[in-house]
Amino acid sequence: MAALVLFGGGGDLAIRMLLPSLYFLEHDGLLPDGLKIIAAARSEESREAYLARVKDSVIKRADGHWSDESFARVAERIDYVAVDATSAEGLSALKEKLGDDRELTYFLAVSPSLYGPIVRALKAAGLTGPQARIVLEKPVGRDLESFRQIDAEVAHAFDERQVFRIDHYLGKETVQNLIALRFGNTIFEPLWNNLSIDHVQITVGETVGVGDRWPYYDEYGALRDMLQNHMLQLLCLVAMEPPSDLDPDSVRNEKVKVLRSLRPISAANVRDVTVRGQYVGGHGPDGPVKGYEEERGAPSDIDTYVALRADIDNWRWAGVPFYMRTGKRLPEKRTEIVIQFKPVPHSIFDQRGDVVANRMVIELQPEEDISLTVMNKRPGLDQRMQLQPIRMSLSWGVDGKGAKPPRRRIAYERLLLDAMAGDSTLFVRADEAEKAWEWVDGVSEAWAEAEYRPHIYRPGTWGPDAGDRLLARDGRTWNTND
Ligand code: BG6
Numbered sequence: 001m002a003a004l005v006l007f008g009g010g011g012d013l014a015i016r017m018l019l020p021s022l023y024f025l026e027h028d029g030l031l032p033d034g035l036k037i038i039a040a041a042r043s044e045e046s047r048e049a050y051l052a053r054v055k056d057s058v059i060k061r062a063d064g065h066w067s068d069e070s071f072a073r074v075a076e077r078i079d080y081v082a083v084d085a086t087s088a089e090g091l092s093a094l095k096e097k098l099g100d101d102r103e104l105t106y107f108l109a110v111s112p113s114l115y116g117p118i119v120r121a122l123k124a125a126g127l128t129g130p131q132a133r134i135v136l137e138k139p140v141g142r143d144l145e146s147f148r149q150i151d152a153e154v155a156h157a158f159d160e161r162q163v164f165r166i167d168h169y170l171g172k173e174t175v176q177n178l179i180a181l182r183f184g185n186t187i188f189e190p191l192w193n194n195l196s197i198d199h200v201q202i203t204v205g206e207t208v209g210v211g212d213r214w215p216y217y218d219e220y221g222a223l224r225d226m227l228q229n230h231m232l233q234l235l236c237l238v239a240m241e242p243p244s245d246l247d248p249d250s251v252r253n254e255k256v257k258v259l260r261s262l263r264p265i266s267a268a269n270v271r272d273v274t275v276r277g278q279y280v281g282g283h284g285p286d287g288p289v290k291g292y293e294e295e296r297g298a299p300s301d302i303d304t305y306v307a308l309r310a311d312i313d314n315w316r317w318a319g320v321p322f323y324m325r326t327g328k329r330l331p332e333k334r335t336e337i338v339i340q341f342k343p344v345p346h347s348i349f350d351q352r353g354d355v356v357a358n359r360m361v362i363e364l365q366p367e368e369d370i371s372l373t374v375m376n377k378r379p380g381l382d383q384r385m386q387l388q389p390i391r392m393s394l395s396w397g398v399d400g401k402g403a404k405p406p407r408r409r410i411a412y413e414r415l416l417l418d419a420m421a422g423d424s425t426l427f428v429r430a431d432e433a434e435k436a437w438e439w440v441d442g443v444s445e446a447w448a449e450a451e452y453r454p455h456i457y458r459p460g461t462w463g464p465d466a467g468d469r470l471l472a473r474d475g476r477t478w479n480t481n482d
Pocket of ligand 1: 365
């Protein structure tokens with residue numbers, strides 16, 4: 001029989017994301033028959049009290065999709081066990097609950113400093129057979145060296161094919177749709193290179209601040225928390241060569257080639273091609289908010305905003321900058337990839353300002369949509385032809401027949417199913433994570449060497465002015481969606 005064990009089962013990630021995901025999968029009849037779900041956590045808590053917490057969280061999330069019946073079905077699968085997951089003896093209660101189950105998926109929703117100890121304990125307790133799988137939540141390590149240490153510990157008990165390094169951005173529907181768009185159509189791929197594309201922008205804006213998460217955040221900053229993983233994964237999917245099939249290794253081989261081609265950033269150019277920022281207190285979109293240092297209660301040099309220009313040194317992308325920016329306390333929760341095409345080589349229209357180059361916007365949040373801006377004739381009898389930009393939505397939700405878009409899934413739904421089925425296409429392979437860390441370590445070492453402290457920025461703005469100057473010096477601006 002199969003079992004899914006959630007270490008850190010009582011924590012924020014499990015309660016807010018994983019259990020609601022499992023509820024939805026149950027609701028849609030997608031959970032494997034007989035699957036047991038065991039929440040393993042450090043503190044003693046009754047199964048009833050735990051299920052009450054889970055129910056509250058699911059209700060909040062379910063919106064119009066709540067069903068008593070579906071919750072009762074998923075609750076029946078769920079058990080709670082208090083463990084000390086760092087020793088074989090501490091896992092005995094879990095072992096008892098697992099009985100003869102052999103198809104085991106462990107999800108580590110705990111601090112990465114516990115990954116090594118938990119894996120050792122699982123092995124010592126005899127809970128790691130060839131059919132077991134382990135899912136590691138990001139961040140795996142804080143730099144290349146700590147990533148390698150953790151990875152080596154995990155490798156003592158699990159083969160690479162059994163390890164699933166999660167990056168929940170890869171579970172987002174629009175991210176997968178990007179693969180469909182690029183490789184399921186003939187019309188875009190011939191243009192997907194430096195002959196037609198001027199530059200690419202990747203923005204992940206968040207309105208939330210760091211708040212109580214500062215003990216973690218102060219060690220990582222925006223660079224390690226967001227850019228090393230989510231944003232570089234998005235960059236890889238935009239930039240990779242067509243894989244020969246959707247086999248996990250075919251896709252990941254192509255992604256790792258992109259990471260290998262990223263031009264290193266050094267102290268000599270770090271002030272030109274990167275921007276660090278940290279928010280101060282002020283008025284955010286929802287009222288007054290504290291500055292990062294006030295939340296932390298002490299001065300700090302960590303970045304809550306980062307923007308940079310990445311260059312991919314290969315034939316396809318030579319000369320096409322990939323600008324990336326992410327930050328907390330920005331004006332909008334907005335994640336988008338913008339593919340900015342080049343202007344027409346020669347304009348036959350005498351109109352100036354309104355003629356804009358084609359632009360594709362792949363929006364992940366707040367809506368899921370892919371749109372393309374094209375130029376079109378303004379209707380009317382003007383003597384001289386007038387153009388106007390129109391935005392065509394390529395979104396799967398809008399098919400012109402008024403079809404109701406499907407429920408927006410939590411990214412973890414897809415990833416949990418894939419991990420339990422052993423499909424690692426949407427998970428990060430060790431060499432990808434290594435290359436991403438190597439490049440990001442280069443940026444943070446360059447910051448240290450150049451003594452580059454974050455610029456401050458006010459909440460509710462798009463980061464420090466230097467973020468705009470990063471593009472302005474190349475004659476470009478960030479997309480504004482106006
Ligand atoms: C997490 C980061 O990985 O992603 C958080 O640790 C961030 O700091 C979150 O808020 C953003 O995820 P999403 O799916 O809301 O864009």
